[in-house]
Amino acid sequence: MTFAYPWVLLLISLPLGLLIRHFRTGGFRLVIPVDHSRTSPGKGISFLVQTATALPYVLLFIVIGILAGPQKLSDPVTRRKLTNIQLCLDVSGSMAATFGGGDRYDAAMDAILEFINYREGDAFGLTFFGGHYLHWVPLTEDTSAFECARDFLGPRNLPQWFSGGTMIGMALRQCRKVINERPEGDRMVILLSDGYSADLSGGTAENIAADFKKDDITVHTIHIGTGSPPADLYTITSQTGGEVFSAGDPQALEQVFRTIDEMQVTEMEKVSAETIDNFYPWAVAGGGVLACYLLTLFGLRWSPW
Secondary structure, eight states, X not given: OEESSGGGGGGXXXXXXXXXXXXXXXXXXXXXXXXXXXXXXXXXXXXXXHHHHTHHHHHHXXXXXXXXXXXXXXXXXXXXXXXXXXXXXXXXXXXXXXXXXXXXXXXHHHHHHHHXXXXXXXXXXXXXXXXXXXXXXXXXXXXXXXXXXXXXXXXXXXXXXXXSSOOHHHHXXXXXXXHTTOOSSEEEEEEEESSOOGGGTTTHHHHHHHHHHHTTOEEEEEEESSSOOOHHHXXXXXXXXXXXXXXXXXXXXXXXXXXXXXXXXXXXXXXXXXXXXXXXXXXXXXXXXXXXXXXXXXXXXXOOO
């Protein structure tokens, strides 16, 4: 056992000195006439009374121990290793196209919400992009804001200057900046888009892939709708350890997220023991001594007359 304020323990000499004095002098006795008679001295009961009247000094000893801040090491625990996942969702005008029973944007949000529910314990962030980008939800383990995002953002709710175009390269660079601010945990970006991005051509995709690989950030991309994913996406994902997926319907989109979940295996890590307060045994001992002393006041004490 350790103490947060060990210097306070120097005060223990006070109750120890009082205890020694108490038992050497016999406590606070009151001489009455019967003490000079031939009555048995009653050494046993005398010792019990001395012990009972010494309990306040024992209580003082415990109080000093509590004031010193007793501490102990907690048990080592195992916890889920944090994964920081930045979701990058295309909200260009083409995402309003019919997809299953709704449109591509709604299907993407449904799949995202289901994904973050069974990845409990990870940190998620959400970035919307079209011709511009918007970091809507910062990386957080509290994912309640994701449900609220659906009605505020989408290809039908955003102005034309924002939703016009599909700037994947710009969006990935901005997601990299966000996820690099997290000092711990694995890092991953999941891009959901349905179109081709002109800002990945001319060697830009290779440069983006090199930056993500240097920062140890895995990039997965999901192409929503018909057609083949752009070739530049394969360049980025292959170099960062991710994959390109195609989802032609909402059910396939949900399955893609489950596949990504299986690929990103949950890791457990041991957390070293921490120093925590250890007042409980001292409080129990103090309460017990106090209760015993109160009971002795009903009869196990020197006669006051």
